[in-house]
Amino acid sequence: MNTIDASLRNTKTSGEVNKLRSEGNVPGIVYGGKSETQKISISKKLLKNLIEKENFLSSILNLKIDGKDENVLPKEISYDILTDDPIHIDFLRIVKGSSVIIEIPVNFINTEKSPGLKRGGVLNIVRRKVELKCPSENIPSELVVDLDGVDIGHSFKISSIKLPENVEPTIRGRDFVIATVAAPTVIKEPEKPAETEEGAEGAEAAAATGEGAAETGDAKDAKGAEGEKKEADKKEDPKKGQPEKK
Numbered sequence: 564m565n566t567i568d569a570s571l572r573n574t575k576t577s578g579e580v581n582k583l584r585s586e587g588n589v590p591g592i593v594y595g596g597k598s599e600t601q602k603i604s605i606s607k608k609l610l611k612n613l614i615e616k617e618n619f620l621s622s623i624l625n626l627k628i629d630g631k632d633e634n635v636l637p638k639e640i641s642y643d644i645l646t647d648d649p650i651h652i653d654f655l656r657i658v659k660g661s662s663v664i665i666e667i668p669v670n671f672i673n674t675e676k677s678p679g680l681k682r683g684g685v686l687n688i689v690r691r692k693v694e695l696k697c698p699s700e701n702i703p704s705e706l707v708v709d710l711d712g713v714d715i716g717h718s719f720k721i722s723s724i725k726l727p728e729n730v731e732p733t734i735r736g737r738d739f740v741i742a743t744v745a746a747p748t749v750i751k752e753p754e755k756p757a758e759t760e761e762g763a764e765g766a767e768a769a770a771a772t773g774e775g776a777a778e779t780g781d782a783k784d785a786k787g788a789e790g791e792k793k794e795a796d797k798k799e800d801p802k803k804g805q806p807e808k809k
Contacts, residue, residue: 565613566625569603589649593626593635595656603628603654610649614640618704621667623657636663636702657699664733666692669741670705679715683747686710689740693721694733703727708742718743 572590574580580590588604603626613619619637626633635654643650655663669691674680693706703726708719719741721732732739 565622566627567605567609567613569605569626569628571629572602572604574602584650589652591652591654593628593633593654593656596658596661598656601628605652607649610652614649618668621665621702622704623702624654626654636665636699659700661699662696663699663702664694664696665702666694667703668692668705669708671708671710671742673709673711677710677713677744679713679717679744680710682715684715685745685747687743687745689742693741695726695730696733697727697730701727701729703730706741710744713744715744715746 569591572583574583574590583590583604584607587607589607589610591603591605592600593603594600613624616622620640622637624635624637626635634657636657637652638655639653640649641651642648657663669688671686671688674686677684677686680686695703697703706724706726708724720738721734721741722738724741726732
């Protein structure tokens with residue numbers, strides 16, 4: 564249990580409250596039980612460190628007010644809209660024998676031991692917190708869900724979670740789901756069009772035919788050039804190429 568030092572305050576005007584804040588403190592109140600409501604102030608730095616803890620609003624604190632111990636539960640925090648710093652906090656006194664309604668965080672353990680998650684399954688968390696009615700002296704800090712040995716298709720309901728004695732959910736009449744291990748969702752990409760072997764062979768054959776046609780054309784051009792040369796030689800010397808007379 565964390566302990567917070569607090570001081571009683573006698574601020575009556577907004578100016579006095581703002582001065583208190585400018586000095587690094589946060590005003591608050593403590594209420595509940597048969598005692599009167601008390602006005603207090605606590606260190607902003609200390610409060611911010613505690614607020615960063617996930618289960619701060621579900622943890623019982625020992626509030627030491629001018630040396631006197633008081634078990635309290637944080638109930639409501641107000642924040643500055645620009646700086647997001649806490650500017651006011653309410654604490655509820657924990658009175659033995661009374662009950663409180665509180666949201667308790669759910670903690671999932673042994674995820675690495677789940678065969679369903681190892682095979683690509685997805686942990687679908689339906690509720691990260693569960694609202695419970697608890698005796699003030701028996702408030703759990705968290706609800707534990709063990710994933711050891713859990714396969715795809717398994718669901719965790721509130722009935723499968725062991726609750727402390729006299730602790731019960733505020734939702735009555737149905738066994739609501741906390742989480743499930745669902746099958747993986749596979750997004751299939753469209754297949755790219757690929758050239759067939761026949762198409763590739765046809766392209767190669769067409770290329771070869773083109774090369775052959777080019778070669779044939781070159782041969783014809785060569786023969787034609789040779790014939791033209793012979794005809795020119797005959798015109799220059801008609802006797803050239805004829806057999807000699809004996």
